[in-house]
Amino acid sequence: xxxxxxxxxxxxxxxxxxxxxxxxxxxxxxxxxxxxxxxxxxxxxxxxxxxxxxxxxxxxxxxxxxxxxxxxxxxxxxxxxxxxxxxxxxxxxxxxxxxxxxxxxxxxxxxxxxxxxxxxxxxxxxxxxxxxxxxxxxxxxxxxxxxxxxxxxxxxxxxxxxxxxxxxxxxxxxxxxxxxxxxxxxxxxxxxxxxxxxxxxxxxxxxxxxxxxxxxxxxxxxxxxxxxxxxxxxxxxxxxxxxxxxxxxxxxxxxxxxxxxxxxxxxxxxxxxxxxxxxxxxxxxxxxxxxxxxxxxxxxxxxxxxxxxxxxxxxxxxxxxxxxxxxxxxxxxxxxxxxxxxxxxxxxxxxxxxxxxxxxxxxxxxxxxxxxxxxxxxxxxxxxxxxxxxxxxxxxxxxxxxxxxxxxxxxxxxxxxxxxxxxxxxxxxxxxxxxxxxxxxxxxxxxxxxxxxxxxxxx
Numbered sequence: 001x002x003x004x005x006x007x008x009x010x011x012x013x014x015x016x017x018x019x020x021x022x023x024x025x026x027x028x029x030x031x032x033x034x035x036x037x038x039x040x041x042x043x044x045x046x047x048x049x050x051x052x053x054x055x056x057x058x059x060x061x062x063x064x065x066x067x068x069x070x071x072x073x074x075x076x077x078x079x080x081x082x083x084x085x086x087x088x089x090x091x092x093x094x095x096x097x098x099x100x101x102x103x104x105x106x107x108x109x110x111x112x113x114x115x116x117x118x119x120x121x122x123x124x125x126x127x128x129x130x131x132x133x134x135x136x137x138x139x140x141x142x143x144x145x146x147x148x149x150x151x152x153x154x155x156x157x158x159x160x161x162x163x164x165x166x167x168x169x170x171x172x173x174x175x176x177x178x179x180x181x182x183x184x185x186x187x188x189x190x191x192x193x194x195x196x197x198x199x200x201x202x203x204x205x206x207x208x209x210x211x212x213x214x215x216x217x218x219x220x221x222x223x224x225x226x227x228x229x230x231x232x233x234x235x236x237x238x239x240x241x242x243x244x245x246x247x248x249x250x251x252x253x254x255x256x257x258x259x260x261x262x263x264x265x266x267x268x269x270x271x272x273x274x275x276x277x278x279x280x281x282x283x284x285x286x287x288x289x290x291x292x293x294x295x296x297x298x299x300x301x302x303x304x305x306x307x308x309x310x311x312x313x314x315x316x317x318x319x320x321x322x323x324x325x326x327x328x329x330x331x332x333x334x335x336x337x338x339x340x341x342x343x344x345x346x347x348x349x350x351x352x353x354x355x356x357x358x359x360x361x362x363x364x365x366x367x368x369x370x371x372x373x374x375x376x377x378x379x380x381x382x383x384x385x386x387x388x389x390x391x392x393x394x395x396x397x398x399x400x401x402x403x404x405x406x407x408x409x410x411x412x413x414x415x416x417x418x419x420x421x422x423x424x425x426x427x428x429x430x431x432x433x434x435x436x437x438x439x440x441x442x443x444x445x446x447x448x449x450x451x452x453x454x455x456x457x458x459x
Contacts, residue, residue, distance in 0.1 A: 007031055011039035015047055025054040033059070037066035045076060052077055061088035064097075071101035079105060083112035091138045092245065095124045124239070132216060133209030135249055136230045136239035141169045143196055145179050150192035156184075167226045170237055171200045177235045180204050206231055209238045213249055220246045284431060291435040298439055302446035309459060311382065312449050315374065315396050316442075322366065323403040323441035324434040330355045330411030331433045338415060338425050352412045359408025360401065367397035391459065395452050396445075403444040407437040 014027050028036070028051075040051055040063060052060060064070040064085065074082040086094050086109055098106060098121065110118055120138055127133040141159045143152045152169075160166050169187065171179045181204035182196060190199060206229045207216050220228065220241065227240040241249075306313055337343065337351055375393035378384045384392070411433050415425035453459045 007035040008039045008042070011036060012042060015039070015043060015051055021054055024050075028054055029059065033062040034066045036063045040073070041067065048073070048076060052081070057081075057084045057088045061085050065089060065093045070097050071103045071106070074109070075103055075105055079108050080112055083109045087113055087117045090242075091120060091124055091239070092135055093137075095121055095134070099125060127209065130212055130214070131209060132207050132211045132213055132241070133230055133238055135213070135245050136209070136241050137165070137245065138239045139163050139165050140227065140229075140237070140240040141166055142237060143169055143171050143182070145171050145173050145195070145197050145200060147196050148192060149187055149190045149194050149196070149199075152187055152196055153192075156187070165227055165240065165242060170229055170240070171196055172237070178206065178229060178231055178237050181229070204229075207241070208233070217249060220249060288431050288435055291432075291439075295435065295439045295442060298442050299446070302442075302450065305446050305450045305454065309392075309449060309453055311378070311384070311392060312395075312446070312453075316445060318370070319396070319399050319403055319445040320438050320441040322363075322400055323407040323437040323444075326359050326362065326404045327407035327411035327433045327437035327440075330359065330408045331415060334412045334415045335425050338419050348416050352409065352416070355408045355412040356405060360405045363401035363404030366404070367400040370400055371397035388459065391453060391457055395449055398452070399441075399445040399448050402448070403437075403441045406440045406444065410436055410440065 011028065011031055014024060017024075019027070036055075036059075040048060043051060055063065064073060067073065074085065077085070082105070086097065089097070098110070110121075113121075124133065124136070124138070139162075141156055141163050143155055147155065156166065156169065167184050169182045169184060171182060173179045180200035180202040182199050182201065186199050205219065205223045205225065207219060209230045209232055225243070227242045228246070229240050230238045232238050333355065334351065343351075371390070371393045373393075374396050375390040378389035378392060379386060382389070414433065414436070419425045
């Protein structure tokens with residue numbers, strides 16, 4: 001069995017060897033941009049200068065698209081070379097690079113670019129980051145609906161010199177309005193005298209540039225196309241979202257939701273400055289501190305129950321943990337379902353009803369187990385009488401059922417409410433739901449203990 005090749009090590013060996021620029025360039029061109037990017041970060045400055053010299057602008061642009069801090073590498077090049085490389089990057093990647101860069105050379109790079117490219121990048125940069133157009137690329141091929149296949153092939157060959165996204169071709173009508181799309185294979189396999197009007201797919205999906213990314217993310221996920229056109233308000237093509245763009249959008253969205261579920265205001269990474277991480281976590285922690293003080297105040301209302309039945313304190317964490325767990329489970333299910341923008345009011349009620357039934361059923365099962373297990377534990381280890389032991393365990397079992405029922409409702413209803421009032425449902429984070437369910441558990445457990453054990457049974 002052959003060992004897996006280590007491409008990065010092969011590239012490093014080549015770059016540190018004695019081969020001529022011609023031999024080195026031919027060898028390097030055989031490797032994928034991602035492997036070249038990994039290798040580049042492991043070279044020293046002098047070695048990277050040699051690396052830059054053997055790669056074409058197009059190839060170097062591709063490599064930089066796989067790096068985190070591309071501007072740091074661009075600063076190692078001449079101003080003119082850096083500007084040329086940025087010009088060859090995918091327009092959305094170039095815009096992101098320039099937006100995020102703090103390099104003092106950024107303005108110079110822009111000034112040295114081709115005026116048309118500079119205008120295009122500035123146009124894309126004008127869109128807010130939460131809009132679809134901020135993620136699009138202008139690398140695409142357009143054809144006119146009145147063209148014959150032969151004319152379309154000629155135009156395609158000319159445009160392909162500057163565009164590499166040619167698997168899907170976009171068709172415009174005589175006024176330049178988006179008409180539909182054609183697969184490259186349909187052009188290749190059709191007779192030369194046929195018009196594109198006979199081949200165009202008019203039901204091909206599209207989105208508008210000023211749409212919010214979160215509002216159309218389901219549309220993007222539903223279609224497994226190579227690219228999707230982005231239109232302006234007059235239905236002219238602004239650019240396209242490639243499959244890679246869609247993957248990044250979905251990944252970013254999931255990352256943001258994951259951060260919110262953890263009680264963060266935004267994503268973090270390993271290189272995050274300490275102060276930035278503190279700022280992202282502190283707002284939720286302050287809110288949870290206030291809610292935690294409310295929970296503690298509620299516990300204080302049941303001091304007489306604790307003083308009269310100290311044994312109930314042993315099982316407080318059991319009730320709170322189970323209430324929090326079931327609430328978080330319902331929250332996770334609800335947020336996933338709410339990603340479907342077409343969810344009706346009836347379906348939302350159906351979801352709440354389902355989660356309440358699931359929580360209740362699980363509560364009944366766990367309540368029965370608690371009734372038996374806690375009762376035996378109190379008899380054997382706390383030496384309570386049979387009646388007292390199973391009275392307490394019975395109260396715990398009932399509390400579990402009620403707390404889990406209410407928590408499943410809260411875990412479902414809160415994100416639905418947030419969605420209804422225009423707040424991201426992921427903001428109903430795990431810590432928030434857990435704090436709310438803690439309050440539910442405290443009131444349920446001590447309330448039932450006071451009613452059942454003290455008032456009814458006189459314990």
